[in-house]
Structures are given as C-alpha cells and as structure tokens.
C-alpha cells in the first residue's frame with residue numbers, strides 16, 4: 529500500500545488494515561483463512577492460475593493448509609503427491625469422476641462402506657459406467673470380473689463394518705497386469721498400520737474425518753498417489769468444487785502430528801477388547817483382523833503392522849440383544865463415526881432401520897445382532913468394564 533492510512537476513508541481503512549509480518553517463524557502453521565491470494569504481477573497471476581494445486585491463487589485450486597496436509601499424508605503413505613477435499617465421500621466421488629467415463633467398467637469389492645457402494649450403484653450407473661461387485665477374499669473373482677472396459681478397481685481393507693480383508697498385493701497385481709488403476713480406502717488402517725502403495729496400489733484415499741483428524745472435530749478427505757493421476761483428479765476437483773476449509777485442513781494436520789502415538793494405543797486397546805469379547809458366551813463372532821480366528825488373519829498379518837481400534841461383533845440374541853448392549857454402554861457413546869479419541873459404538877441395523885427394510889439390512893451384510901465399536905484412547909480397562917456391565921445386563 530503506497531497511500532498512508534490517514535488518507536484513507538474509514539470504510540477503506542477497515543479493509544486495508546496492516547497484516548502482521550513476523551520476523552520469527554510461528555511453530556504452529558498459520559491458518560490461511562482466505563479464499564484468494566494477491567500476486568505482484570499479471571504474469572504471476574497467470575502462472576498461478578494454471579499451476580496444479582497452487583497454494584497461492586484461489587482456495588478452490590489450493591491453499592497452504594491444503595498443501596501441508598496433502599504433503600503430510602503423501603509422505604506417510606509413501607506417495608508422490610496428495611490432494612485434499614471437504615470429506616471422504618467428496619474425495620472418492622471426485623476421483624471416480626476423474627478416472628472413469630461412460631462405457632467404462634469398474635470392479636469393486638461387495639463389502640465396503642455404504643457411501644462408497646452407493647456411489648458405484650447409484651451415481652455411476654446413471655452416468656453409464658458399469659460395475660461388478662466381487663467377494664473381496666477371492667482373487668479369482670477380481671480377475672474374472674475384468675473386461676476390456678475395466679478402468680478402475682476399488683479396494684477397502686479392512687472393510688466397514690465387518691473388518692473383512694482384501695489381499696491388497698494380489699488385487700494390485702491383477703490390476704497392474706491389465707493396466708487398470710487401483711484405488712484403496714485406507715481409512716480403517718491408516719498409514720501407520722498399512723501402506724497400500726508399498727503393496728502395489730496406485731492411489732490411496734482416506735476419510736480424514738476419522739483417524740487422521742482423530743478428534744471428531746473436522747470433516748475432510750485426502751487422496752495420494754502419482755503426480756500424473758493426482759493432476760487428473762485435481763482438474764476435475766475444480767469443477768466438483770468440494771473444497772476443504774483451511775481451518776479443517778489445519779485441524780487434520782494437527783491431528784496427524786499425534787497419529788503414530790494414538791494408533792499405538794488404538795491397536796493395543798482394539799486387540800484387548802477383541803480378546804475380551806471373544807470369550808463372552810453372548811457373542812457368536814468377533815470381527816477383528818488381529819484375532820487368529822479371523823478368516824483372513826494371515827493376509828492381515830502380512831500386510832498390516834497393527835490392526836486398529838475398530839472392531840465389530842455379533843450377539844447371539846440378534847437385534848434386541850445388540851440394541852440393549854449399545855444402550856447399556858456408558859463410556860462408548862452411540863455415534864456413527866469412528867477413529868477418534870473417544871470410544872464410539874453403533875448398531876447398524878437399528879441406525880439404518882428407518883430407511884432400509886430388514887431384508888435390505890441383511891443383504892448389505894449388516895446382521896441384526898452386529899455391533900461396531902471404535903475404541904478410543906481411554907484406559908482399556910475402563911472400556912472393558914463398560915462392555916462387561918452392559919453385556920451382564922443381558923443375562924437378567
């Protein structure tokens with residue numbers, strides 16, 4: 529600003545206040561709560577306008593807080609580049625829009641997060657993209673589902689809500705032989721417990737709303753992979769426009785600073801709670817890949833270094849028993865999310881009862897007696913006591 533402030537009318541001065549310029553570097557990154565950036569010349573503005581994820585042009589294109597988060601997750605996942613979005617679903621939708629077009633074919637596993645399935649079954653069909661859903665544990669099913677039109681394979685391991693395991697290296701090699709892009713949802717595992725890119729996957733995405741943010745206070749998504757694919761997705765992201773707020777990007781980046789420590793505790797508590805539940809007579813099965821009784825434990829042990837804090841289990845008493853158990857819990861709160869510092873529990877059959885019939889609930893793999901737990905960072909003995917109290921109520 530060349531004019532001195534006393535020359536400015538109050539309305540102008542209110543806008544052109546002095547911005548802080550610090551000689552020292554702040555330890556915590558500033559939040560760049562701005563939608564746009566001023567550049568010193570027309571030439572630089574024109575360069576920034578076409579730069580992929582430019583952190584200094586317009587926040588729908590990029591922002592320094594986006595760049596910090598995208599780079600952090602890319603580093604953790606062993607990827608070249610990252611891109612962030614307003615939610616996990618915004619990430620998947622934008623990526624899929626960028627990678628397939630009408631007439632293409634997608635192969636995905638049958639057991640995955642309901643929102644991801646709904647994108648495939650509803651939106652892609654409308655856009656003229658065909659799909660085949662396969663049993664994720666059957667590598668020959670993945671291979672047999674491929675056609676000359678297959679462009680994309682969608683993996684989620686462990687899957688929501690039954691913690692089923694996909695042989696990630698096996699699927700990635702089937703895809704690679706055929707020139708098909710693989711996209712893996714690594715939300716449940718996090719890069720602390722599993723790195724799909726090391727196993728041959730092209731792109732990894734997260735609902736950063738969960739473990740990456742870790743505190744139930746930010747909705748966000750992130751995708752990482754090779755620069756060329758990220759650039760393709762970025763181009764479409766400009767049209768989809770699912771922009772992550774700079775403050776939410778900052779919150780997720782802050783969450784990531786404690787990810788490794790949090791996951792150590794989540795892993796230990798998840799394993800302890802799974803072991804406890806396995807010994808309860810009211811429980812018919814515990815879905816936790818860390819248990820030797822899990823049907824894909826060997827694959828999980830090969831590709832994961834820890835098994836996380838999310839698990840699910842089925843009650844012999846079905847719907848009524850599951851509803852009673854979650855209502856009897858005091859520390860585990862009834863809530864739809866997972867991966868945060870506080871422990872959460874959900875009974876999918878009652879949560880979806882308002883919109884799905886019993887048959888649809890079972891067809892979606894949501895057994896009436898299934899309960900999903902997300903073990904937080906509380907002392908594990910308190911969480912086990914909470915489950916103990918609630919399960920003991922069933923006997924009455």
Ligand SMILES: Cc1ncc(COP(=O)(O)O)c(C=O)c1O
Nearest residue numbers: 615616617641688715735737748
């Ligand atoms: C495994 C998994 N992927 C993706 C999502 C979608 O993420 P978001 O809620 O951030 O859109 C969820 C949400 O529960 C999830 O559990």
